Structures are given as structure tokens and as C-alpha cells.
Amino acid sequence: MSDETQATPPNQRLARLITRQAQKRHLASLWAEVAGLAQGMVVLDIGAGSGALTLEYAPIIGPAGQLIALEPDRECLDYIRTEAARRGIALHVLQGTAEALPSLPAPPDRVMLTDALHHINQPIVALRAIHAAMAPHGILFIAEYDPAGPGVVGAKLSRRTYPNDLAGMLIAAGFKISASANAPDEHYTMIATP
Numbered sequence: 001m002s003d004e005t006q007a008t009p010p011n012q013r014l015a016r017l018i019t020r021q022a023q024k025r026h027l028a029s030l031w032a033e034v035a036g037l038a039q040g041m042v043v044l045d046i047g048a049g050s051g052a053l054t055l056e057y058a059p060i061i062g063p064a065g066q067l068i069a070l071e072p073d074r075e076c077l078d079y080i081r082t083e084a085a086r087r088g089i090a091l092h093v094l095q096g097t098a099e100a101l102p103s104l105p106a107p108p109d110r111v112m113l114t115d116a117l118h119h120i121n122q123p124i125v126a127l128r129a130i131h132a133a134m135a136p137h138g139i140l141f142i143a144e145y146d147p148a149g150p151g152v153v154g155a156k157l158s159r160r161t162y163p164n165d166l167a168g169m170l171i172a173a174g175f176k177i178s179a180s181a182n183a184p185d186e187h188y189t190m191i192a193t194p
């Protein structure tokens with residue numbers, strides 16, 4: 001699904017975010033493939049931002065699936081809600097943080113944590129909360145900017161987390177690492193299971 005016509009942004013900060021995240025929309029299909037998104041799954045997208053990637057997951061999980069967007073920012077949430085309604089996408093929207101994960105409508109089969117970890121103040125607290133909320137068969141998919149990259153796109157180099165450090169945090173939070181790989185636009189991905 002691709003739709004460049006977005007609802008009118010309520011302010012400039014949100015407008016900038018919408019523009020920036022729309023430029024990353026092409027990554028959604030790759031993230032979905034690597035995470036193994038499929039019809040009928042419950043998918044939780046943590047730190048959904050403007051929802052540019054979140055809403056791309058809707059046709060992949062289909063009407064039998066359940067798409068949940070978690071985001072602390074009220075303006076982003078209002079925008080995602082409006083955009084989902086405009087595009088006829090059923091979306092469960094939650095305001096909150098990964099550290100204090102609100103109760104979910106169902107245990108997620110997949111948790112998507114893409115370009116959000118470097119925004120989270122207490123990553124291990126967040127990863128423990130995610131671990132506790134996941135279905136036993138679930139998968140946590142993480143995409144982050146690689147500190148080994150040149151720093152031309154994405155988060156500042158100083159805010160990036162090395163894959164080994166992320167693996168250590170995941171293990172400390174109770175996860176097992178099942179895969180890690182380099183990915184486009186200075187990213188790496190990691191798959192973890194509870």
C-alpha cells in the first residue's frame with residue numbers, strides 16, 4: 001500500500017516528522033518480511049511515530065489480523081488515527097511508552113521496534129516490559145541505525161547502539177537472539193524470541 005496524500009498536518013513539528021518518516025516507508029516491506037508478518041497476526045508497533053510504516057503492515061496481516069500502534073506523542077497518535085480512518089484501516093491506538101507498556105488487546109505475535117530504541121530512555125526496562133507482554137511463540141523485531149555506518153542518514157552516530165550492546169540488553173531482559181543482519185540505509189536488524 002502506498003499513499004502520498006496525507007491528512008493536513010496540525011503543526012510544523014509534526015509536518016517535519018511526517019515528511020521524514022514518509023521517506024522511510026520503503027523499509028516497511030523489508031521489515032515485515034524479515035519479521036515474518038503474515039495474515040491474521042497481532043502486530044504491535046512500538047514508537048509508531050507518524051504511522052508511515054505501521055499502516056503499511058495492515059494489508060500484510062489482513063482483516064483477520066490486529067494492528068496496534070503504541071506512541072507517547074499525542075499529536076502523532078491523533079494523526080495516525082485520522083490517517084488510518086481515511087485509508088479504511090482498522091487500527092488499535094495506544095498512548096504510552098515501552099517502559100510502561102499499557103495493557104494490550106491481545107498478546108502480540110510480532111512486536112516491531114523500528115528506529116525507536118534510540119529514543120527510549122530506559123531500554124532494558126522497556127525490553128523487559130515487551131518480553132512480559134509477548135505471546136510465548138512471539139517474535140520481537142528490532143531495526144536500528146548502525147554506529148558503524150557513515151552517519152549520512154538517520155540518528156546521530158552518538159545516539160546509535162552497537163549490535164553487540166543491543167544483544168546484551170536483550171539477553172538481560174530475558175530474550176534469546178535468533179538472527180541479526182545488516183540492512184539498508186545504515187540499519188541492522190535483530191530478531192529475538194521470549
Ligand SMILES: C[S@@+](CC[C@H](N)C(=O)[O-])C[C@H]1O[C@@H](n2cnc3c(N)ncnc32)[C@H](O)[C@@H]1O
Nearest residue numbers: 046047048049072073097098114115116119120
Ligand atoms: C524515529 S521515530 C520511529 C518511527 C517508526 N517506528 C519508524 O520506524 O520510522 C521514534 C518514535 O519513538 C517514540 N518514542 C519516544 N520515546 C518512546 C518510548 N519511551 N516508548 C515508545 N516510543 C517512544 C517517539 O515519540 C517517536 O515517534
